[in-house]
Amino acid sequence: MTEMSETRPMVKPQNKQLMLKWSWRELWQGQLWPVAVALTLIIACVFALSALVVRVEKIMVDQGRSMIAADLVFRSANPVAPDLLEQAKALDLTISQQTRFGTMAFSEKAMQLVSVKSVESVFPMRGELVLESPSGLVHQVSPGELWLAERLFDLLQVQAGDVLAIGDAELVVSGKIVQEPELSFNPFSQMPAVLIHADDLDSTGAIQPGSRVQYRAYFNGADSQLKALQESVSLDAGERWLSETSQGRTGDVIEKARQYLSLTLILVILMAAATLVLTCMHYASTRVETVAMMKSLGASKKWLWQWLARQLTMLFVIAAVTGAGLGYLLEYLLRLPLTDVLPQPLPEMGFTPLLVSVLVALLVAIPGMGISLLRLVDAPAISVIQPQTEWPVKRKSYWLLALPVVAALLWFGDNSLMWLTLAGLAVLMLLLAGLGIGVVALLKRGKWRAAMTLALSRISRSPTATGAQLAALTSSLMLLSVIWVLRSDLLSDWQQTLPADAPNVFALNIAPEQQAGYLSTLDSLEVERSDAYPVIRGRLTHINDEDLLANVKDREERDESLRRELNFTWREQMPVHNTLLDGEWGGEAGVSVESGIAERLGLELGDKLDFMVNSQPFSATVTSLRQVEWRNMRPNFYFIFTPDVMAALPATWLVSYRIEADQSDIINQLGRDFPTVSLLDLRTMATRIQGIMQQMSLSLSVLAALGVASGLLLVMTLLRLSMVQRKQEIKLYRTLGASKKRISATVWGEYGIMAMIAGGMAALGAEAVVAALVKWGFELPVSLHPMMWLVVPLLSLLLVVLIIRSMLHELLLPIKG
Structure with missing residues (x-):
């Protein structure tokens, strides 16, 4: 002591x-x-x-x-309630209002149906509005000004300084709209745009009882204030909040x-x-x-x-x-x-x-x-x-x-994606550990050389340690595989969302007598186009004789498609950009239904559907279900009928096509040659969407590379620590007289087996995790990744080779003393 x-x-x-x-x-x-x-x-x-x-x-x-010109937008079919605006002011939010309606614009030489936007001077509160006048560029609309979409100058045969009648108001054309922050994705509800100031709205006299008008309120402010405003408002029919996450494909x-x-x-x-x-x-x-x-x-x-x-x-x-x-x-x-x-x-x-x-x-x-x-x-x-x-x-x-x-x-x-991932990883680690032990047990039953037999014996000596080591090595390889493969699936989905050759112009309201001439003009100009589609608007009224219009409240709760007119078409052949999921195409008195609306309305093959077009009822039987990619900017429809059902009804035609940067004059030529055809030019919108996708694609690639680098670091740490733990055992083998060659062969065999088992199981696990994530987390179609089954085991083997080569010489140094 x-x-x-x-x-x-x-x-x-x-x-x-x-x-x-x-x-x-x-x-x-x-x-x-x-x-x-x-x-x-x-x-x-x-x-x-x-x-x-x-x-x-x-x-x-x-x-x-x-893309929505503000932090948050409130859209309504009725004037914005004063209470909502008062609440926004109380939350110290910046406010701007807009009124939209369709009307006729008259010049001295022509007339044209236009979409009028009545905006305040503070519009837009996000994004950029570019207006070009003879005196230069401006970015806001002032009282008394009238700005036209570029196509309207040809359609109405006007120029800056001319007088144009919008309803009862006569306004002087100030110039053209070069760029708008707000862009719509619905080709069936587009007309050339006109911008006026809110102070000039009443003078137009265009808004009358029964007019189809859309009212919008724009808000800017802190996210917490915007959220408080949304929570304080109970939405009625025809009202909706728009945010950056609710705008279609973007x-x-x-x-x-x-x-x-x-x-x-x-x-x-x-x-x-x-x-x-x-x-x-x-x-x-x-x-x-x-x-x-x-x-x-x-x-x-x-x-x-x-x-x-x-x-x-x-x-x-x-x-x-x-x-x-x-x-x-x-x-x-x-x-x-x-x-x-x-x-x-x-x-x-x-x-x-x-x-x-x-x-x-x-x-x-x-x-x-x-x-x-x-x-x-x-x-x-x-x-x-x-x-x-x-x-x-x-x-x-x-x-x-x-x-x-x-x-x-x-x-x-409540982030279900994260919990799904973590729970799946925990379960997979246990399953993969057990699977690894089982694979090793199967390998032991075979006849191998002495070094390989010793390696298998070494691996299976402690099932718990082996299972833990295999699970750790497998899970690290699996995680880095998930990061990279999921990134590839997302980029692939985005490429389908807006491919490089996607149409960027829609021609609408083509009269039947104009159809052949319009298509031949496009073909003569070597413009890449879609097939032409007849279009007629109507409503779904009955499902198996159940009246969907009888109970208005129930109709509003069931699906938005039941509260408005839909666009119908008919074809002999299924569109090439649709995928048949169930049933057969064609037949008589048949209709093919898009799978999403079929799921929401509970439609099945053989159901009888009743429709109404221009007060004229007709029926059809569901003969097939189709998968439709709504984001590819191609003509897509909820319902496609067999020709015998609707071919006798009057319809206009629709075609989409692609105009390259050096073909802008084609748009003007088509506008002059076919003045009654409505053209929806989405080139600006497509460029902006592709720019956003390019940004995020590169960002995700960089982030994925960092994730993979972290995974590789983990794998190399696992292997190095495992080799260090073998040091005492190798010394014992050397003391008992084992040659360097025999020990080296055993180590290579042991880690080679573990690398291939871990690589194979990692590929299997990554395939399962990615499939679960894309189906329930990202809501994408599930696909296999054959290349991963080759790359991951080879990567695992390569890492093992690098680690063993760097450490084996040190472990086999002569024993001192």
Whole structure:
């Protein structure tokens, strides 16, 4: 006892400076530096990824909101209620109102049906309005001004300075509309646009009882205020909120990109956390003898925790500073490929990335390091003279896992995509671990050479350890595969949304006697076009003799398609851009139904449907169900009839075609030759949508590359730690006389088998996870990825080769003494 008390001051010095130096030396010489590196990488990756996510999401939101000209839009078929405007003012929101209606515009030489937008001077509150007058460009509409879409100058035979009658008002043409922030995607409800000021609306006298008018209120302000406004309003029939996520294909793209950004971030955090846990477990295993020695010299647990706390505090501070610096640099490097497509100046990222990265690192480090260190502090002192591999572990240490779990509950909330992913990964890890053990057991039954037999024996010696190792290696490969493959599926879906050769002009209201001439003109000009479709508007009135118009309230609750007129067509052949899902095309008195509306209305093959067109009823039987991609800007319809049902009804024709940048004069020529045909020019809209998609495609590719890099780091950490753990065993083999060649062959065989098993199972798991995500999370069609089944096992094998080649020579060095 005297000797013990004399040595205690050496272990527990009172000099804090000496303790600090000791802790610093232990930090870098005691194998704690790999933990510092792992923690630094977590902070750097999360900082870079969250910073880029913040910037890209702000850009996507700004782009989406510029498409609706405000942060939030309220649309109604009735004048906006004063109470709503008062509530918006009380929330300190900026407000602008707009009235839209269709009317005739008259010049001295022609007339044309136009879509009039009555706007205030503050319009637009997002995006850019470009108006060109003889005196230059302006960006707002002033009282007394009249701005026309470019086509109207030819159709109405006017120029700037001429007088144009809009209803009862006579206004002087100020110039042409070069660019509008608001763009619509419905080719069946488009007329050439006219902009007037709100002060001139009453003078037109165009709005009368029964007129079809749309009213809009635009709001700008903080997201919390906008949300409060939405929650305070109960929508009536014909009312709707419009936001950046509700605008057709752009809203769909933005929402899917957001989901992918969040998913990639959480997968990177999972892989980085696994790297930290592994390195910390390795550190704890290497310091057992040191802790046991200090205990044998009289060190208490309290003193050991003080000793470790100093190291961990220094470690975390170093990792936070270094990680934030590396993260900032990495975020800059990640943005380099996006320089040409990102707007300038870039949105500020604020302090969110730094706070998120440090908080995530802390939440991961507390259980990841805490559980291993609690076990290390409990190491028995007898380990100094008799190495111990197992000793009782306090179960309360596992309560540390509650911290990241509670944080995840608060962070994810009701995000079903995240919970689906995490639950699926947990189940898959267990299944893959069991599958890996089963594969190894099957391989053991075969006849192999001595090295391979020894390798299989080594793998199967401890099923629990083998299962854990295979599950860890498989899950890391699987996660990086999920990130990359999901990115590829999203980009593929976006390419289908708006392919490079998508139509960008629609010709509407083509009279039957004009159809042949119009199509022949397009063909003579070598314009790529779709088939021509007859179009007639009508309503669905009965399903199996059930009157859908009798109960107005029920009709409003069931589906929007039952509350308005729909566009019908008929064809001999199914459109090439539709996919037949069930039934047969053709027949007599038949109708093919789009699968989405069929699901919403509960329609099945053989159902009898009644329709009404111009007060004329007719019936048809559902003969087939079709899948329609509504976002491809091609003519698409809910209902396509057999010719015998509707061919006798009067209809106009529709055709879509593509005009390239150097073919703009074709639009003007067609407008002059066929003045009664309505042209919807979507070239500006298509260019903007493709620009947004290009931005997000590049961003997602960069983010996916970062996620894959994190996965590769995890895999290499797994393999290196596994090889280090083999060091003592290899020494034993050498002592017993095993040759370097035999040991080398055994190691190559063992890790080669594990690499191929893990690669194959990772491909299987990734296929399952991606299929679940695209079906229930992103709502995309499920497809197989054959290339992944080849690439992932080869990648796994390549990583094993690199790690073994770098470490095997060191492990086979001659044994000294």
